Amino acid sequence: MNEPQVTVIGAGLAGSEAAWQLARRGIRVRLIEMRPVKMTEAHRTSDFAELVCSNSLRNDSMDTAVGVLKQEMRRLDSLVIASADRARVPAGSALAVDRNDFSRSITAALEQHPMVEIARAEACAIPSGMTILATGPLTSPALGESLNNLIGPRNLYFYDAIAPIVAADSVDMSVAFMASRYGKGGDDYINCPMTEAQYEAFVAAVVAAEKIELHAFEKPVYFEGCMPIEEMARRGPMTLAFGPMRPVGLSEPRSGHRPFAVVQLRQDDSAAHLYNMVGFQTKMTYPDQRRVLRMIPGLEHAEFVRLGSIHRNTFVDSPRLLLPTLQLKTRDDLFLSGQMVGVEGYVESASAGLLAGINAANLLMNRELVVPPPETAIGSLIAYITDSTRRDFQPMNANYGLMPDLKIRARGREKKIQMGNRALSAIDEWIQREQIGPPASMALSEVRL
Ligand SMILES: Cc1cc2nc3c(=O)[nH]c(=O)nc-3n(C[C@H](O)[C@H](O)[C@H](O)COP(=O)(O)OP(=O)(O)OC[C@H]3O[C@@H](n4cnc5c(N)ncnc54)[C@H](O)[C@@H]3O)c2cc1C
Incomplete structure (x- = not known):
């Protein structure tokens, strides 16, 4: 040749x-x-x-x-x-x-x-x-x-x-609300508020969910700063509430109160069709991700266009x-x-x-x-x-x-x-x-x- x-x-x-x-x-x-x-x-x-x-x-x-x-x-x-x-x-x-x-x-x-x-x-x-x-x-x-x-x-x-990505039109906005922490930067995030009881049930479900095992060659990944939510949940019941689910700087507009915990979704495309779940990287199996993440108020009927993974x-x-x-x-x-x-x-x-x-x-x-x-x-x-x-x-x-x-x-x-x-x-x-x-x-x- x-x-x-x-x-x-x-x-x-x-x-x-x-x-x-x-x-x-x-x-x-x-x-x-x-x-x-x-x-x-x-x-x-x-x-x-x-x-x-x-x-x-x-x-x-x-x-x-x-x-x-x-x-x-x-x-x-x-x-x-x-x-x-x-x-x-x-x-x-x-x-x-x-x-x-x-x-x-x-x-x-x-x-x-x-x-x-x-x-x-x-x-x-x-x-x-x-x-x-x-x-x-x-x-x-x-x-x-x-x-x-x-x-x-x-x-x-x-x-x-x-972290998983959700189709914006599948979020229930009669439950979720638009806001940024401390009102900084406009109403940029979709926020899904949780009561204490909802938070506890969610954390228990995350801990109990089926996970995909990391390959041996993937284990060092944790040390590089991308902790999955299930690992945070396993470390203590309040770890998520002080981490990606912290409610500080946010109040629920209908009640005027600060929720016990919040899941934030950030716009992911210029047309605002897609929102990613901030800090929600996960190794839960795909079926368990769908089941557990739909426990989040506002995401009961969420369409996940991409599920979470770490590899x-x-x-x-x-x-x-x-x-x-x-x-x-x-x-x-x-x-x-x-x-x-x-x-x-x-x-x-x-x-x-x-x-x-x-x-x-x-x-x-x-x-x-x-x-x-x-x-x-x-x-x-x-x-x-x-x-x-x-x-x-x-x-x-x-x-x-x-x-x-x-x-x-x-x-x-x-x-x-x-x-x-x-x-x-x-x-x-x-x-x-x-x-x-x-x-x-x-x-x-x-x-x-
Ligand atoms: C562990 C694992 C599991 C995955 N499971 C799925 C799944 O179930 N479903 C799914 O849709 N996607 C999965 N993916 C994601 C991805 O879609 C696949 O990895 C897919 O094979 C990527 O295609 P690619 O052509 O980019 O790379 P590959 O298909 O990996 O091809 C890359 C090729 O380059 C060769 N190569 C690497 N370095 C060199 C070099 N220096 N010189 C010459 N050759 C080299 C490799 O031997 C390999 O043949 C998985 C990925 C990984 C890592």
């Missing part, structure tokens, strides 16, 4: 997708994957796009944004989604897969592609020349160091302590560093993709790889670089992570709250489906306008498994 034109580092969900998008456009790719020469703490095999935990790529219906994202990716000839469809196992409305069939299909497609050269080695430094970096949440320390040197230590994070994660401050094309602002031939750009989840990571692959190809072919429209699931996610006005950046899942509102009377599921249909029209129009999706040089159906 002649000299590769693009180096892709990391053959996970994002890197595999990026390599495929380049190769199908006739571009020579060098794909560098360190496994099995060097393993991460979570991967077990040498296959590409290994699913390190759940075998589900989550919901596949139009009432969720991640379902719409998959539809958009199918239209963009995604290798990851085509392989998932091929390896599908029954799981109701979710797209769950036989994880071995899924990863083998992706590995075979790339190994057999004439435009892809594979190197099994750890990349210890970011190379010069056109590169897509897709080494994921468990990027090897040597490469992390190289990235650190390039972008500066304040722009690279090594773990997530994520090791290498990601960059994308709002400050990246263009919406996923290029580094200071080096236009270096693209970042996957979980490290601050998207959260298998499908979201693959979608970032897909966009980086298209844009690296466009840059090589002297074509305009592209950004998907904000009405789409992929476009709204990319707009969120690269919004340069954002402070305190934390990773994000695809969700309907990121898309521009649809000014119609419908609510709930009906409205979401209409937003999903708008997203698919927008992606079709975009694909046609930008002439994305040239004829494939090799189809997945040609791959021998």
